[in-house]
Amino acid sequence: MNIITRYIAVLLILTYSNFCSSENLVKYVDPMIGTGWHGHTYPGVTCPFGMVQLSLDNNRIGWDWTSGYHYIDTTIAGFSYTHLSGTGTSDLCDISTLPTYNKKPDTIHYCGSFLHSNEHAQAGYYTVTMNDGITVGLTATNRAGYSVYTFPDNVNPQLQIDLGWHCGHERVMASQFNTINDSLYTGYYFTRGWDQNERVYFALVVSEKPVHIDSIRYLSDKRGVITFLNFAPNTKTVETKMAISFHSIAAAINNLNEIHDLSFNQARTNCQNLWNQELNKINIRSYDTNILKTFYTALYHASLVPNLFNDLGEPIQYANFSIWDIFRSCWPLQTITQPKRIPDFINTMLRFYDEKGLLPVWDLENIETNCMTGYHVASLITESVLKGFTGFDVQKAYQALLKSANQPTAVMDNYLQKGFVPQDVNDNSVTLTLDYSYDDWCIAQLAKKLGKDDDYAQYMKRSLSYKNVYDPATGFLRAKNSLGQFYPNFDPFYSDVRGHQAYAEGTAWEYNWFVLHDIDGLVALHGGKNKFIAKLDSIWGLSEELHGDHPAIDISGMIGQYDQGNEPSHQTIYTYAALGERDKTAYWARTVCKKFYTPTPDGLPGNEDCGQMSAWYVFTALGFHPFCPADGKMYFGSPLITQGRIDLQNGKFLNIIVENNSEENKYISSIFLNGKLYDKDYIDYATLEAGGTLKMVMSHTAKEKYKAKP
Numbered sequence: 001m002n003i004i005t006r007y008i009a010v011l012l013i014l015t016y017s018n019f020c021s022s023e024n025l026v027k028y029v030d031p032m033i034g035t036g037w038h039g040h041t042y043p044g045v046t047c048p049f050g051m052v053q054l055s056l057d058n059n060r061i062g063w064d065w066t067s068g069y070h071y072i073d074t075t076i077a078g079f080s081y082t083h084l085s086g087t088g089t090s091d092l093c094d095i096s097t098l099p100t101y102n103k104k105p106d107t108i109h110y111c112g113s114f115l116h117s118n119e120h121a122q123a124g125y126y127t128v129t130m131n132d133g134i135t136v137g138l139t140a141t142n143r144a145g146y147s148v149y150t151f152p153d154n155v156n157p158q159l160q161i162d163l164g165w166h167c168g169h170e171r172v173m174a175s176q177f178n179t180i181n182d183s184l185y186t187g188y189y190f191t192r193g194w195d196q197n198e199r200v201y202f203a204l205v206v207s208e209k210p211v212h213i214d215s216i217r218y219l220s221d222k223r224g225v226i227t228f229l230n231f232a233p234n235t236k237t238v239e240t241k242m243a244i245s246f247h248s249i250a251a252a253i254n255n256l257n258e259i260h261d262l263s264f265n266q267a268r269t270n271c272q273n274l275w276n277q278e279l280n281k282i283n284i285r286s287y288d289t290n291i292l293k294t295f296y297t298a299l300y301h302a303s304l305v306p307n308l309f310n311d312l313g314e315p316i317q318y319a320n321f322s323i324w325d326i327f328r329s330c331w332p333l334q335t336i337t338q339p340k341r342i343p344d345f346i347n348t349m350l351r352f353y354d355e356k357g358l359l360p361v362w363d364l365e366n367i368e369t370n371c372m373t374g375y376h377v378a379s380l381i382t383e384s385v386l387k388g389f390t391g392f393d394v395q396k397a398y399q400a401l402l403k404s405a406n407q408p409t410a411v412m413d414n415y416l417q418k419g420f421v422p423q424d425v426n427d428n429s430v431t432l433t434l435d436y437s438y439d440d441w442c443i444a445q446l447a448k449k450l451g452k453d454d455d456y457a458q459y460m461k462r463s464l465s466y467k468n469v470y471d472p473a474t475g476f477l478r479a480k481n482s483l484g485q486f487y488p489n490f491d492p493f494y495s496d497v498r499g500h501q502a503y504a505e506g507t508a509w510e511y512n513w514f515v516l517h518d519i520d521g522l523v524a525l526h527g528g529k530n531k532f533i534a535k536l537d538s539i540w541g542l543s544e545e546l547h548g549d550h551p552a553i554d555i556s557g558m559i560g561q562y563d564q565g566n567e568p569s570h571q572t573i574y575t576y577a578a579l580g581e582r583d584k585t586a587y588w589a590r591t592v593c594k595k596f597y598t599p600t601p602d603g604l605p606g607n608e609d610c611g612q613m614s615a616w617y618v619f620t621a622l623g624f625h626p627f628c629p630a631d632g633k634m635y636f637g638s639p640l641i642t643q644g645r646i647d648l649q650n651g652k653f654l655n656i657i658v659e660n661n662s663e664e665n666k667y668i669s670s671i672f673l674n675g676k677l678y679d680k681d682y683i684d685y686a687t688l689e690a691g692g693t694l695k696m697v698m699s700h701t702a703k704e705k706y707k708a709k710p
Contacts, residue, residue, distance in 0.1 A: 019645050025279035026272050028296035029123040034608050036071035036601030038064060038556050038565065040086040041301065041608050043121040044079070045140045047271055048278045049318070049341070051308040052244060053083040054138050054145035056128065057093050059111045063553055068093040071601040076112035076130060078162055079138065081145050081244055082200065085304045086608020087322065088554060089371065091170065091194040091364060095202055096162040097147065097240070099134045101155035105214035105228040109162055123279075123300055124271035139268040142308055144243035144259040146267045150236065157231040157238060159206070163189050164224015170198070172224045178249075182209045186249045194371075195364040200244055203252040205260070207239035208232070239264065246319075246365060251311040258312065278303050281337045282618070285643040287662050293599040295621050295640070298614035302330055303337070305610040306345065309366060316344045317351065319365050322610035324372035327379040328570045330615035332626045332634075335387055336688070339649045342384055343391030349377060350392060353400045358407070373428055373504050374435025375404040382442040383630040385449060387685050398450060401443050405436075405459075414482070419468040423479035423487065423502050430469055430479050431504040431568075434514050437466040441517035442630045466515050470525045475535060476508045495555060496548030505554040506568050507546065509539055509561035513572050516628040519579065529579060536575060540588070557596045557605025564592050565606025570616050574627045577635035577681050583667050583702035586638035589620050590666045593640060622646075622656065623668070623696055624683055632685035638666045639696055652691030660698045669699035 034041035044055020057068035059075040067083050078096030100110050118129040126138040133152035140146060151157045163175035170193030177187040185204040192198070210229040218224040231238060243255035259267060279296055286292055309319040318341075335342060352360050352368075362371035381397050406412065411426045415436055423429040441463035447455035471478045471486050478486050479502035492508035495501055503511050513536065515522040526532040542560040557565030562572060573592065576584035596605035597617050604613050619625040623639030626632075644656035671678040672695040673687070683694065 019283045019643075022276060022280050023283065024276060025283070025296050026123045026275050028292045029275070029279070029300045030293055030297050030599055031121040031123065031126070031300070032071065032601050033294070033297045033599060034086065034301065034601070034604040034613075035067075035069060037604065038553075038607050039602070039604035039613075040064065040066045040084075040088070041604070042067040042069050042083040042085065043119075044069075044083065044126050045124055045138045045145070045271065046304060047124070047140055047142050047274050048303045049305070049307055050140060050142045052081050052140050052143060052145045053085070053092075053304075053307075054079060054081050054140050054147070055083050055126070057096060061090070063088075066090040066607070071116070074113055074115065076114055076128075077109065078160070079136065079147065081202070081242060084320070085301065085610055086604075086613065087610065088607050089194050089369075091198075094189055094191070094198075094200045095242070095244070096160075097242075098160040098162070099130075099136065099149040099151070099238070100158045100160055100228075101132070101134070101151060103158055103160075103228070105158075105216055105226070109164075109226065110160060122272070123275040125268050137264065139264060139271050141258040141262075141267060141271065143245070143255040143312065144241055146259060146262070146264055147240045147242075148264050149238045149240075151238075153236075154234060156233050157235045159229040159231075159238060159240070161185075161204075161227045161229070162224075163187065164218045164221060164226060170194075172221060174223055175225050177215055177225055177227045179213060183207070184253075186253065188249065194369055195367045197367055198365055199246060201247070201249045201252045202242055202244050203249065203256050205241045205256060207237075208235055245311050246309060247311060255312050275300065278337075281647045281649070282622070283645045283647075284621070284641045284656075286621075286641045288640070290599050291621065291640050294597050294603065295618065297599070297603075298597070298617040298621075301608055301614035302333055302611035302618060306348075309348075316347075317366075318345055318348045319363060320610065321345075321349070321360055321363055321377075322612070323360065323362060323376045323380065324374060325567050325609035325612040326615070327376040327383075327629055328567055328612060328616070329619055329626065329629075330611040331380050331383065332629050333615045333618055335384065335389070335685070336646065336648065339389070342389050346381060346384060346389075346392045346397065349381070350396060350400065353396075357403075359400050359404050373432050375401070375439050376435065377401070377404065378439040378442040378446075379630050382446045383632065385446055386630065387632055387689075394450070398443075398446055398452075401446065402455075405440060405443055405462075415465065416462075418482075418484065419465045420480055422482040423500065424481045427500050428502065428504040430477055430502040430508075430511060431506070433469050434466050434477065434511060437463050437515070438517050440465070445630060463517060464521065466518070467521065467525060472525070475526060476512055477514075478502070478508065491547050493543075493545065493547045493561070495546045495551040497552050498550045499548055501548075501552070504568075505552045505566050506563065507555070507561065509542070510555075510563050510566075510568050510572075513575050514568055516571055517631075519575065519627075523579065533576070533579065533581060536572075537584075554606065557592075559588075559591070559595070562588075562592075563606075564596055565613075567609065567612055570612070571625075571627050574625050574635045574637065577637060578627045580681060582636055582681050585635065586667050587702070589625075589637040590640075593617065593620060623658065627682075633682040634684070634688070635682045636668055636671065636696075638668065639698075646688075648689055648691055650689065652689070654688055654691050655693045657693065657695045658698060659695065661696075662698070664700045665698035667699045667702050668696050669703060670697045671695065672697075 058073035245251035444459035
């Protein structure tokens, strides 16, 4: 055994000795993180990527209630079975149930109230005692929710089932509540909102026989129905098991088989065991216990979406792909933690293509919303193919991508003819041009992989379209009109959602660095590395003020004109590392993590966006993060851990050791891979998947070699 082999063996022994094969990591997860500020998360229960998200809803509509819940609110409108995690638009909150007592059924939706001191949330378990003395406990399986309602003494217990109020997010198109027998009830709930044709079916089992049932239609909307199950006086506890389906009542009844024979404690244990399995895929230690709580809640949030969409016994299908958001960090993370799900995710997208004619942009319950810009599914599929994933039809996926990239629309026609999207043709024109350029580069890489040389040349040329909106006079990527002229009176601080803004949910300052696939070309446009770095450095000291009467509400979590609270900035800090300035990445990564990611309800810098906001933190805490997601390179920054073990799901592990790490020691002074000095500024996916031991040695001072060079 040579010295290097012995060194690796000792490191492996030391690393494995500090980790159990399955630790109770659920204890670090706090679903309340992100329920305040603009996080838009929900505190209730679900399984990893589960169909059901059973959670409390408040009695309010608005930007900060898109998940149905916000921490500043203490009203209880009910507990519904579907929720969006951190999105910027409201929907779902389907089938609301609320325990009450001594009420006279009428067309009014009753609401309760609570104190946060009487509320407790864990991964897989939620409980709250309402101010009227009713205690609610929740847990879930993949397709069903389990509720336990405990009532005070000497009351007439009731369960209100509301198929009409729906948090005010949607218009109810039809609903029905059916009594099958003394314990089984079924129905459906059809709505039109962000999802223009949502259909949810349910099957409900109740542990106690109601003494009578009242069903009443809303006076203001005859399509909605409220049902009261009235139980015998002094009934102490009522348990309910509700399964849902997006296809039929019969399927919902069949989905009850997931939960039918389980007690509440068994269902809770099963759900939390599933979460421990997920969380143990990345096992860490840190110099700060708060980091453990923040990290594992972030990993939890990054494992919620997309959601199962198929019923029991059917081929696996998912829904709710927030692609504009997740292509940056969350999908790359899932290629590490969810390798068995990636083919199912992509096959879902191909099934969507078969049904709709195009790959998804942002699908909600299998309905296209066309939310946001670009066709970033190109990034997801290309990244997966280049990383070696199989189990889906690559040729079919490639042809589907070509169809997305050549849609017969005015926007695409102008992009192809002029090399940019004119602002007088479509708002968000600069964002569209930049997104299309990156997506075209992704298609080019897939074409190269498949030996399609002509396509490769064509899409590589298209990928340089971003250069057509660069203005050397101002040094910004700017909007042009159809004549190819830059608009006058340019203001890089301008953001006004009612004022024909050129940048989706951002400003010129935020988008000036968004060329992921050709950073060297972008640097050259700016006059070289020194000038480019100097301009990038300047954003941190600028005013956080935005100009415009109605700035995009997504812009949050700001330091100067850096915006961590919205996705287009998520690669910006790692631009430094991609240019060899790793210590600047380290400084700002640590600064952002400390300032904006905390184990509190306000602990996210912006809306979670189906795992993206949290996936950025997971990568950053480990010490590396993708810059150009589809190329598989993850650039080093500043780890927040002292030890880590990534279960690569292929029989191998990547063990991470971080020496001398502390709040002060934020800079990586040296890196070793399997005992050998490692001199790259990134680790690629193939190297990571090979496993072994990655060692980072930390220092409190930046290294001279990483200062800006010509």
